[in-house]
Amino acid sequence: MKEKFKRIIQLYDEMISLPHKTEIARELRDEDDLFLLLLYSDMLGLPNPVFYYTLELYPYIIEKFHDWHLRMGMEHSPLDGIRCC
Amino acid sequence: MGGIWLAVIGGLVFLFGYKYYSKLIAERVYRLDPNYVTPAHQYKDGVDFVPTNKFVLWGHHFTSVAGAAPIVGPAIAVYWGWLPAFLWVILGTVFAAGVHDFGTLVLSVRNKGQSVGSLANKLIGKRAKVLFLFIILILVLMVNAVFAWVIANLFITFPASVVSVFIQIPLAIWIGYSVYKRNGSMLIPSIVALGVMYASAVIASRVEFLQIDLVRYFGGQEATSLFGLSSTSMAFLVWIAILMIYVYIASTLPVWKLLQPRDYINSHQLIVGLGLLYLGLLFTNPEITAPMTNGAADVSWFPLLFITIACGAISGFHGLVSSGTSSKQLDKETDARFVGYLGAVGEGALALIAIIACITFFPNVEEFQATYSGFAAASGAGLGVFIQGAGQLATGVGIPADIAATIVSVIIVSFAATTLDSSVRLMRYIIAELGEEYNVNPLTNAHVATTIAVVSSAALTLLPQGPKGFGSGGYLLWPLFGTSNQLLAGISLLLITIWLKRQGRNYIATLLPMVFLMFMTLWAMINQVVFEWSGVGESEGNMLLFIFGSIILIFTLWILITAASSLSKKGDDPSQFSA
Numbered sequence: 328m329k330e331k332f333k334r335i336i337q338l339y340d341e342m343i344s345l346p347h348k349t350e351i352a353r354e355l356r357d358e359d360d361l362f363l364l365l366l367y368s369d370m371l372g373l374p375n376p377v378f379y380y381t382l383e384l385y386p387y388i389i390e391k392f393h394d395w396h397l398r399m400g401m402e403h404s405p406l407d408g409i410r411c412c
Numbered sequence: 413m414g415g416i417w418l419a420v421i422g423g424l425v426f427l428f429g430y431k432y433y434s435k436l437i438a439e440r441v442y443r444l445d446p447n448y449v450t451p452a453h454q455y456k457d458g459v460d461f462v463p464t465n466k467f468v469l470w471g472h473h474f475t476s477v478a479g480a481a482p483i484v485g486p487a488i489a490v491y492w493g494w495l496p497a498f499l500w501v502i503l504g505t506v507f508a509a510g511v512h513d514f515g516t517l518v519l520s521v522r523n524k525g526q527s528v529g530s531l532a533n534k535l536i537g538k539r540a541k542v543l544f545l546f547i548i549l550i551l552v553l554m555v556n557a558v559f560a561w562v563i564a565n566l567f568i569t570f571p572a573s574v575v576s577v578f579i580q581i582p583l584a585i586w587i588g589y590s591v592y593k594r595n596g597s598m599l600i601p602s603i604v605a606l607g608v609m610y611a612s613a614v615i616a617s618r619v620e621f622l623q624i625d626l627v628r629y630f631g632g633q634e635a636t637s638l639f640g641l642s643s644t645s646m647a648f649l650v651w652i653a654i655l656m657i658y659v660y661i662a663s664t665l666p667v668w669k670l671l672q673p674r675d676y677i678n679s680h681q682l683i684v685g686l687g688l689l690y691l692g693l694l695f696t697n698p699e700i701t702a703p704m705t706n707g708a709a710d711v712s713w714f715p716l717l718f719i720t721i722a723c724g725a726i727s728g729f730h731g732l733v734s735s736g737t738s739s740k741q742l743d744k745e746t747d748a749r750f751v752g753y754l755g756a757v758g759e760g761a762l763a764l765i766a767i768i769a770c771i772t773f774f775p776n777v778e779e780f781q782a783t784y785s786g787f788a789a790a791s792g793a794g795l796g797v798f799i800q801g802a803g804q805l806a807t808g809v810g811i812p813a814d815i816a817a818t819i820v821s822v823i824i825v826s827f828a829a830t831t832l833d834s835s836v837r838l839m840r841y842i843i844a845e846l847g848e849e850y851n852v853n854p855l856t857n858a859h860v861a862t863t864i865a866v867v868s869s870a871a872l873t874l875l876p877q878g879p880k881g882f883g884s885g886g887y888l889l890w891p892l893f894g895t896s897n898q899l900l901a902g903i904s905l906l907l908i909t910i911w912l913k914r915q916g917r918n919y920i921a922t923l924l925p926m927v928f929l930m931f932m933t934l935w936a937m938i939n940q941v942v943f944e945w946s947g948v949g950e951s952e953g954n955m956l957l958f959i960f961g962s963i964i965l966i967f968t969l970w971i972l973i974t975a976a977s978s979l980s981k982k983g984d985d986p987s988q989f990s991a
Contacts, residue, residue, distance in 0.1 A: 342471025343679040352459045
């Protein structure tokens with residue numbers, strides 16, 4: 328009985344919080360996109376004084392790179408060094 | 413006759429409509445395929461395209477489409493007697509709204525989750541898209557003007573609701589901020605916020621000091637205030653100015669800061685309100701005191717009824733939600749019937765209880781007729797009657813009528829404020845899009861576009877002279893809001909019809925409601941524009957409404973001619989219009 332009640336409350340919460348979750352995910356994605364843009368700026372031709380340090384982050388974000396360049400409207404990887412697709 | 417019987421009959425019609433008619437449409441017309449890969453799976457990105465459980469998606473869809481509109485329309489339309497309003501709400505929901513909401517969802521799912529605006533471009537042509545944008549622009553302008561008036565009117569009529577409504581703003585900002593920064597659950601904080609709002613409504617109902625009554629501050633109803641305005645007109649002016657400043661700020665903030673948490677609190681309010689009213693109806697079973705029909709009406713119900721009850725029977729706004737967000741989150745194509753059709757049924761249930769609350773409020777038919785003495789009087793008084801009637805229903809669950817009326821007015825103002833906020837935001841986007849389309853760069857600036865949206869909305873609210881003098885013109889615009897909203901629904905039905913025809917399927921189920929809706933809307937529009945607002949012959953004339961009405965009428969005819977030529981085209985490749 329207690330489990331059922333919990334499940335109903337959970338379903339109700341999901342119903343109502345869906346648009347909010349989407350909006351927060353969009354905000355966080357926008358922040359991520361900006362971060363990635365700063366990170367790859369040097370490879371895109373924009374001078375980046377901390378390029379040497381951001382280089383170390385590449386292995387950690389390589390999986391996100393493909394989604395990012397698709398979202399930015401680039402069908403294929405714009406960087407010669409990273410051939411993700 | 414007891415009001416409960418209307419709820420029972422309406423409920424049964426909705427049930428049969430969903431169980432049999434929507435099943436027929438799903439299998440024979442839209443031909444839903446459980447194996448079809450929906451855009452939610454095809455383009456899954458964790459943000460816009462997310463496969464979602466159908467119950468969760470229905471809840472989201474319903475709370476997005478339901479608001480103050482399905483209450484305002486029926487509250488005015490009972491002027492023609494309860495029977496026409498009741499029949500249009502139940503039959504319109506089953507045969508028009510359900511088919512429309514369900515259809516726009518399916519059409520969008522079959523076309524990569526695109527919105528009806530983009531689909532107009534694809535199915536009819538680029539010109540149709542720009543016309544569509546203009547019609548939506550006029551629609552949101554109407555929404556802004558009408559809902560600003562609704563809120564100002566309720567603040568004046570129910571001053572006890574003001575404190576609760578203003579308390580909601582900091583509470584929503586606090587919830588938005590804490591959830592965004594800490595990623596916690598919103599359920600408990602939003603229920604606490606709701607508790608605080610209702611507690612303040614209860615206290616304000618009984619403590620006069622907490623009732624922000626501007627009319628009283630300006631010297632009472634008979635007094636004349638600054639610039640020769642009556643105190644009521646002055647109160648309208650002040651409230652509308654405050655609302656427009658608020659809406660400017662609210663619509664330029666990121667949505668997660670204010671709009672989303674407000675929406676979240678309002679979703680609880682919708683559930684609370686519906687539960688309270690239907691339970692109250694069950695326990696009180698009040699007698700219907702309004703007449704079944706009104707033979708002495710000063711304006712004919714035919715065709716005006718079909719644009720007065722806009723949301724609640726069928727609404728173009730639903731198509732925007734169906735094709736804008738819900739279609740991107742549909743897990744299986746077969747879920748479209750549950751989400752789309754039942755979303756319309758939920759809105760119908762809200763309109764139904766609004767009718768019942770209004771027609772059971774008065775102690776006898778004479779008092780009903782005294783309040784609903786003419787269409788203008790009904791327009792001015794309708795929403796107030798609903799709130800008092802809803803308060804009376806709520807006494808069935810043990811809440812005193814005055815406190816219940818304050819809580820109901822808080823619920824309505826909250827819905828209207830969120831709608832106002834969203835529609836000003838939407839108007840800003842459309843102005844920016846039109847600016848891009850026609851290379852007018854300043855229009856793409858958020859503050860320029862918002863200023864245009866806010867100033868034009870305020871002008872439209874304040875300029876027409878309404879039943880309560882200066883500043884009360886919002887209700888005069890209600891039929892115009894109805895026409896643009898129904899028109900949007902008609903065009904969406906037309907798009908579905910064109911799509912079905914190109915697929916080589918039977919399109920009668922969408923063509924008939926489309927023809928009915930377009931016929932009623934055009935008839936009502938021509939009647940109003942030519943015989944009421946033009947100033948020609950015996951009509952009184954109203955230049956503002958004449959200009960807006962004429963623009964909508966011309967766009968409608970234009971889009972219809974373009975669409976008719978598109979519908980009559982032969983030899984299309986069906987696969988071109990299906991993903």
